[in-house]
Amino acid sequence: MIWTGTIALLVEHMWHGEIVPWFPFLTAMSDPADTATMLVEMGQIGIPMLLAILAMWGIMVYVENKISYKSAVTNAN
Missing domain, CATH: 4.10.910 (30s ribosomal protein s13; domain 2)
Structure with a gap:
């Protein structure tokens, strides 16, 4: 994914x-004035998007582990 x-x-x-x-x-990167704008956009848009995606991935992994653990405990009994 x-x-x-x-x-x-x-x-x-x-x-x-x-x-x-x-x-x-x-x-x-070809124009120094555009480079500053690009870095600001990456900081304001790109970094929050990255953090949101990583947070969602972490939540999905956590939920999957909880479901797998609960299923393993149920099947063991």
Whole structure:
């Protein structure tokens, strides 16, 4: 699931021209003024999105472990 999302995000960024397959890869890096804007956007949008995804993943793992443990205890009796 994470790899599919990663590939989808890569394709979306390429589609909108935000990344390119040649150096410096990020189109905002070609102009120093755009670099500052890019870093602010990554900090304000990208980091919270990453933290939200990691939190949801952690919750899903926790719930799955609880369900598996409860099932194992029930089946053992």
